[in-house]
Amino acid sequence: xxxxxxHQLLPQLGGEAEEGPARRALRSQIARLERELAGLTTEATxxxxxxxxxxxxxxxxxxxxxxxxxxxxxxxxxxxxxxxxLAARAAREAEKRALLERMLRxxxxxxxxxxxxxxxxxxxxxVWHVRPRLGLIGMLMGWxxxxxxxxxxxxxxxxxxx
Amino acid sequence: xxxxPAPRDGHVAEPLRAELPGLGIVSLTxxxxxxxxSPSGVREHLAMLSTRFRGADALALRQRPVPHAYRxxxxxxxxxxxVTRTPVEAAAIERLVQGGFVSRGLLDDALTIAxxxxxxxxxxxxxxxxxxxLQLRLVTDGExxxxxxxxxxxxxxxxxVADAHAALAPLFxxxxxxxxVGRDTADLLLYALRVDGIPPLQVEEALWQCADVxxxxxxxxxxxxxxxx
Numbered sequence: 001x002x003x004x005x006x007h008q009l010l011p012q013l014g015g016e017a018e019e020g021p022a023r024r025a026l027r028s029q030i031a032r033l034e035r036e037l038a039g040l041t042t043e044a045t046x047x048x049x050x051x052x053x054x055x056x057x058x059x060x061x062x063x064x065x066x067x068x069x070x071x072x073x074x075x076x077x078x079x080x081x082x083x084x085x086l087a088a089r090a091a092r093e094a095e096k097r098a099l100l101e102r103m104l105r106x107x108x109x110x111x112x113x114x115x116x117x118x119x120x121x122x123x124x125x126x127v128w129h130v131r132p133r134l135g136l137i138g139m140l141m142g143w144x145x146x147x148x149x150x151x152x153x154x155x156x157x158x159x160x161x162x
Numbered sequence: 163x164x165x166x167p168a169p170r171d172g173h174v175a176e177p178l179r180a181e182l183p184g185l186g187i188v189s190l191t192x193x194x195x196x197x198x199x200s201p202s203g204v205r206e207h208l209a210m211l212s213t214r215f216r217g218a219d220a221l222a223l224r225q226r227p228v229p230h231a232y233r234x235x236x237x238x239x240x241x242x243x244x245v246t247r248t249p250v251e252a253a254a255i256e257r258l259v260q261g262g263f264v265s266r267g268l269l270d271d272a273l274t275i276a277x278x279x280x281x282x283x284x285x286x287x288x289x290x291x292x293x294x295x296l297q298l299r300l301v302t303d304g305e306x307x308x309x310x311x312x313x314x315x316x317x318x319x320x321x322x323v324a325d326a327h328a329a330l331a332p333l334f335x336x337x338x339x340x341x342x343v344g345r346d347t348a349d350l351l352l353y354a355l356r357v358d359g360i361p362p363l364q365v366e367e368a369l370w371q372c373a374d375v376x377x378x379x380x381x382x383x384x385x386x387x388x389x390x391x
Contacts, residue, residue, distance in 0.1 A: 023181065031234045038224040038233070052244045059240025060321040060333035062181050062300070071237055 019065050026068040033075040040082050047118065048085050054078050093121040103130055107144035125152035167191055167373075169366050172353070175299035178321065182238060184358025187323060189296050190369045191289050194347040195376050200271045204375055208271055211278050212262035220254040228281030231359035238358075239321060239333060249283035249334070269343060269350070272375035282354050282368035285323075287330065289349035291341045294326030296353055298333065305329050308338025323353065350376075 037052070044050050054074035057067045096119040103110040107130045117126040127149045132138030138145075172187035179185070200208075223229045224243075229250050236243040247255065253274060257263055263278070265271050273284050291309075301320040306313040307329050316322065322329040323337070331337040334355065343350060352372055356365045 020180070027238050030237050034234050034237055035225075035230060038230060041224060042221055053242055054244075056242040056245055057240030058317070059236075060335075061240055061317070061319045062177060062321070063238070063240050067240065068238075071240070075237070 023063075023065055023068055026065070026072050029072050030068065030075060033072065033079055037075065037079050037082065040079075040086065043086055044082065048089060050082055050085055052078070052082075089121070093119065096120045100128055103128060103146050107146050108142055111144060124150075126150050169369050170295065172295050173297040173299075175297065177300065178298055182235075182358065184356065184360070185235070185298060186356035186362075186365075187296050187298050187353055188356060188362070188365050188369065189351055189353040190373060192350045192352060192373055192376060194343065194350050195268045195272075198267050200265050200268045201378070203378060204268060204271050204275070205265050207275055207375070208263040208265055211275065212257060215254065215257055215263075215278065217258060220251075220258055223251060223254055226281065228360060228364060231357050232281070232283070234359070235357035236334065241334065246334070250277055250281050253277055268376065272372045275375050276368045276372035279371050280364060280368040282356075282360065282365050283334070284352055284354050284368055284372055285331065285337055286343050287337055287341045287351040287353070288343050288347040289351040290347065292325045292330070292351050296330075296351070297324055297326075298322070298355075299324055301329060307331070308340035310338065310340055313338075323355075 041052075054071070054077075057063055057071060063071070096115050099110075099113070100115045100120060103113055103115065110130045111132075113130050115128045117124045129147050129149065130144055131147050133143035133145050137143075167190055169188045169190045172189060174186055224233055229248060232248040232250065233243040236246065236248060243251065253263070263271075263274055266274075269286055273286065276282070276284050298321060301316040301318055301322055303318065304315045305322075305328070306315055307322075309328065316329060316332070321333040323331045323333065329338075330341050352369055354365045354368050356362065
């Protein structure tokens with residue numbers, strides 16, 4: 001067995017006696033933040049365009065106090081950003097759901113308004129659209145209704161060169 | 163080679179033990195598989211895992227205890243698991259991109275099956291090229307990976323898997339080509355990295371899962387055969 005004199009590297013990390021407990025505390029904070037951040041991944045959708053990465057610290061190696069603090073702070077900041085993004089989307093969706101309810105209650109006051117399934121946080125490509133019944137006649141007579149178009153648009157061949 | 167191989171705990175250098183108390187390395191020596199191509203049973207196992215593992219599972223993966231523990235370990239050593247993927251997340255993404263776990267030969271398939279079943283990553287080395295027990299330690303001045311003197315020196319302080327002679331692989335990284343399993347390999351040295359939050363039993367289970375898949379090819383009864391013969 002080769003004996004490695006890695007104690008030389010300890011000064012870079014700071015004295016064990018002074019900074020060891022602080023580093024341990026930072027590592028447990030990092031673990032907690034990572035768990036909280038992981039808990040949000042299932043709530044996020046690709047439309048949220050969340051950047052999860054905080055960047056590495058040139059590992060794998062033992063991180064010093066300042067580096068662990070940086071990881072902890074970056075994770076906390078990212079967690080805050082993700083929560084804000086998700087909260088903003090939840091607020092937008094709640095607003096759209098309220099609009100959809102008003103559309104369904106009184107289509108005449110929401111002529112040609114469109115709300116998509118994505119707007120209310122639902123899967124699929126459906127769109128609620130306030131349209132006149134019987135086209136032009138309905139428009140003139142004030143017969144408005146909410147139509148739900150279901151299904152996603154059919155795929156089309158990619159536009160080739162002219 | 164003993165008839166009943168047993169997992170062995172490797173040495174962890176003192177600074178690592180003090181700073182990362184849960185970190186460890188466990189290895190198991192096995193005869194190398196004769197066949198390169200996976201038998202149909204192993205390919206079926208991969209196909210079964212592919213159907214069991216879907217997009218929603220990939221999303222929820224990081225919330226499960228074992229993958230979460232590896233993500234945290236990555237953060238603790240300065241790796242960003244969203245840039246340098248943890249092995250199980252890398253396998254999950256590959257599964258989604260390829261549409262299934264693709265068979266890449268018996269050893270790779272056995273490593274993948276153990277990884278996906280347990281969440282614990284494993285690597286394999288040519289046991290004949292490894293001198294002494296595996297250990298985890300920090301890189302010393304100008305050290306290079308493996309026996310390749312032309313390789314770039316490793317950064318000082320990097321955490322590596324090493325034998326008594328040289329650094330063999332960065333922590334959570336791929337082993338040096340000089341110690342990789344090849345056609346002439348007689349015995350494999352499988353190793354797993356244990357991190358804080360992973361019970362030792364889980365790590366041993368990963369090694370035995372891999373050994374079972376390889377033993378099935380030899381037809382020696384797998385885990386029970388090797389333990390109780």
